[in-house]
Amino acid sequence: MTVELVEIRKYYGTKRVLDGISEKIESGEFFVILGPSGEGKSTLLKVMAGIERPDSGKMIVDGQDITYQPPERRNVAMVFQNYALYPNMSVRDNIAFPLKMRRTPKKEIEENVERVAALLGIGEILDKRVTVISGGQQQRVALARAIVRNPSYYLLDEPLSNLDARMRTVARGELKRIQKELRGTFIYVTHDQKEAMSLADRVAVLHAGKFEQVGKPKELYDYPRTKWVAEFIGDFPMNFLPGKVLGEEGVEVGFRPEWAAVNEGRMECVVESVEAVGDSRYLLCDHEGHRLTLVSRNNYDVGDKIKFEVNDFRKFKDGVLMD
Amino acid sequence: MKWSYLGAAFAVVYFLFPLYILVLLAFNSPRYTLFAKFPSLLPIQLTLNNLESALQGSSFVDPFVRSLETATLVGVITLALAVPAGYGLSRLPRSIAYPVLTLLLVTNMMPAIVVGIPIAVEFVKLHMFETVQGLSLAQTLVTLPLATFILQGTFSSIPRDLENQARVDGADLLHRLSSVLIPLTGPGMAAAFLISWMFSWDEFTYAILLLPYHSTLPVTIYTDVTRGNLLAGVAFSLVFTLPVIVLTFALQKYLKGEYLSGGIKG
Numbered sequence A: 001m002t003v004e005l006v007e008i009r010k011y012y013g014t015k016r017v018l019d020g021i022s023e024k025i026e027s028g029e030f031f032v033i034l035g036p037s038g039e040g041k042s043t044l045l046k047v048m049a050g051i052e053r054p055d056s057g058k059m060i061v062d063g064q065d066i067t068y069q070p071p072e073r074r075n076v077a078m079v080f081q082n083y084a085l086y087p088n089m090s091v092r093d094n095i096a097f098p099l100k101m102r103r104t105p106k107k108e109i110e111e112n113v114e115r116v117a118a119l120l121g122i123g124e125i126l127d128k129r130v131t132v133i134s135g136g137q138q139q140r141v142a143l144a145r146a147i148v149r150n151p152s153y154y155l156l157d158e159p160l161s162n163l164d165a166r167m168r169t170v171a172r173g174e175l176k177r178i179q180k181e182l183r184g185t186f187i188y189v190t191h192d193q194k195e196a197m198s199l200a201d202r203v204a205v206l207h208a209g210k211f212e213q214v215g216k217p218k219e220l221y222d223y224p225r226t227k228w229v230a231e232f233i234g235d236f237p238m239n240f241l242p243g244k245v246l247g248e249e250g251v252e253v254g255f256r257p258e259w260a261a262v263n264e265g266r267m268e269c270v271v272e273s274v275e276a277v278g279d280s281r282y283l284l285c286d287h288e289g290h291r292l293t294l295v296s297r298n299n300y301d302v303g304d305k306i307k308f309e310v311n312d313f314r315k316f317k318d319g320v321l322m323d
Numbered sequence B: 001m002k003w004s005y006l007g008a009a010f011a012v013v014y015f016l017f018p019l020y021i022l023v024l025l026a027f028n029s030p031r032y033t034l035f036a037k038f039p040s041l042l043p044i045q046l047t048l049n050n051l052e053s054a055l056q057g058s059s060f061v062d063p064f065v066r067s068l069e070t071a072t073l074v075g076v077i078t079l080a081l082a083v084p085a086g087y088g089l090s091r092l093p094r095s096i097a098y099p100v101l102t103l104l105l106v107t108n109m110m111p112a113i114v115v116g117i118p119i120a121v122e123f124v125k126l127h128m129f130e131t132v133q134g135l136s137l138a139q140t141l142v143t144l145p146l147a148t149f150i151l152q153g154t155f156s157s158i159p160r161d162l163e164n165q166a167r168v169d170g171a172d173l174l175h176r177l178s179s180v181l182i183p184l185t186g187p188g189m190a191a192a193f194l195i196s197w198m199f200s201w202d203e204f205t206y207a208i209l210l211l212p213y214h215s216t217l218p219v220t221i222y223t224d225v226t227r228g229n230l231l232a233g234v235a236f237s238l239v240f241t242l243p244v245i246v247l248t249f250a251l252q253k254y255l256k257g258e259y260l261s262g263g264i265k266g
Helices: A041-049 A091-101 A106-120 A135-147 A165-182 A193-199 A217-222 A227-232 B002-027 B049-056 B058-091 B094-109 B112-125 B132-156 B160-168 B173-201 B205-210 B217-226 B230-250
Strands: A003-012 A015-025 A030-034 A056-061 A076-079 A153-157 A186-190 A202-207 A210-215 A239-242 A252-255 A260-277 A280-287 A290-296 A305-310 A314-317
Touching: A003 A041, A015 A041, A015 A210, A030 A041, A030 A193, A041 A076, A041 A153, A041 A186, A041 B160, A076 A135, A076 B160, A091 A106, A091 A135, A106 A135, A106 A165, A135 A153, A135 A165, A165 A193, A186 A193, A193 A217, A202 A217, A202 A227, A210 A217, A210 A227, A227 A252, A227 A314, A239 A290, A260 A290, B002 B049, B002 B230, B049 B058, B049 B230, B058 B094, B058 B132, B058 B173, B058 B217, B058 B230, B094 B132, B112 B132, B112 B205, B132 B173, B132 B205, B160 B173, B173 B230, B205 B217, B217 B230
Parallel strands: A030 A186, A030 A202, A076 A153, A153 A186
Antiparallel strands: A003 A015, A003 A056, A202 A210, A239 A252, A252 A314, A260 A280, A260 A305, A280 A290
16 A cells, blocks of 8 residues: 655654655555664654654555554554564464454464465464574564554564574565565665665665655665765765866765776875775775775775776765756 | 571571460460460470360451451452553653652551541441451552552563554554553562552551451451450461461562562662
């Protein structure tokens, strides 16, 4: 179902946590809300769940205004960061709980629990207590409980952040597969830009209570609307130099490491540290007092003087991308 | 180290000696205890006659049952009121909840005798004087704040997101309480019940003010002792401690500081 946010505002005392959030999320879309910790991502998700009430603004799901509907009356599923499994119940009862609350016939509950358990590969642990299973299994149980019924939209609050790095990559692929299979509207919150880029159909960057930019991952990477986004997105932040270095007056120029070629051209910098990622070497270096990140296949040592040339760049004025 | 053991040994003797005397009185022939000029501290002629004759008199069973009824009723009423009160307080902001909790405990600073007499007057008008139910309500006055304090702590220790999850899963307030929250408050409920039960079990002031004629066991023991029926008093006292010992051992693991402190942190 489509989920539409209209000018959502939320204050805690005098602190503006959400300062006018508007966006239309399409049916079947994997929509990721990305932002650093403490920027109100979880608050926004709680507003969308109905747990918190916005101070103003509207939330419309499938044409219906549900802004003031409590969560128990909304048809929404949510996965919390710590999974929030009911510790007094078995895995099976946890997954069945949302169906039980909706007075689903017993047989139907049974079938649905078995179905999602098979889908997530947790059929074997259905009768265990949730306190004795591993973190990865707990994450699957939480996900199973969310997808066992057919909600209008799904909310996921950093569901992978408690997993170790390897498990996270696996779980990410699985999550994407399940979302496509269900054709569900997934709204996913994370602070991990890598996760956002690999999962999302569209990413919304939340900063200072507003969506600073909303777009496809590639768009955000190639055409960040502001300097802030440019520095937040990407494994390494975008490089910035005063425009006059490249013959552009009154602006700043930004370029990604891979938009510059090392060992060519006439600009020079001094390598300060080297970071290996796969078979690439990311060179953190100093160009006339500006910190830059360049990338090369060849290895360099700290203190080496290297030449580089910027092949592609974006122009920013007052921190905002110029057309 | 050695000295502390000595101290502990002294404390044990100090507290258990009266109990020992009680047991001695109960099982020794009165010839060597109550009626002796120099009572023996050792069992000389063990007998069950004392207990038998005391417990056979109808004056024992009725007060004992009344005590059981009152204590259990106090425990039940207290839990029934303290669960919603504790839940509500745990969901309020601290700036409101803590002053309320403090005020609740202030009610216990008033002596029972001050509160008891006006209550007795009101109960006479309400036809609740000299009833087990009336006494239970009055005793709940003391136990409810304690139980509320314990249970608000227990509810506070349950993560908020667990309840939020239940809401998202479609559970209304009653289902959230019955399926998720209350099953997780077991220890707190046990502690609250036990404290209420035990308080009522040996409560004296309200009992003598509100149920003076056919009273509970503590009052009966008091009248037996003061009116010369010493042996019956001894026998009753002994039986009186038994349920306390049983309950304490059964629920001992819940009676640790962490449950009673109510999970409140600085």
